[in-house]
Amino acid sequence: MNRQRSSKNSTYQKNKRKAEPLIPGTAVLQILCGILLILNLWLAYSLFLSSNGVLHYRRHGQQVEELEMKTKNLMTENQKLFKQIEDFKNDPAVQERIVRQQLGWARQGELVIEFLPPEK
Secondary structure: OHHHHHHHHHHHHHHOOOOOOOOOHHHHHHHHHHHHHHHHHHHHHHHHOOOOOHHHHHHHHHHHHHHHHHHHHHHHHHHHHHHHHHHHHHOHHHHHHHHHHHHOOOOOOOOOOOOOOOOO
């Protein structure tokens, strides 16, 4: 019986067709290379030219530096103004000077002389 099976097996092996690939090997490689090329082109586009690319990132970096400089200048100006406010609150001489300049007030017995700008 073993012999019959082996003879059946050998005839089966002889009659068995080899499976052929649906797509030949070189065609598969060409398709894969095409897909990879398209993916690389898409990646290069998104890396350099898209709204989140390197060029956009650099442009934003320059804007950040400009805004930091403006912020620094505003902070120093703010500190100067706070110092002026503190001086105005605490120093009577500064208060008097401001009142005289802004409102044109004078002490009793003082004479105020105003110079008008020349007419054109």
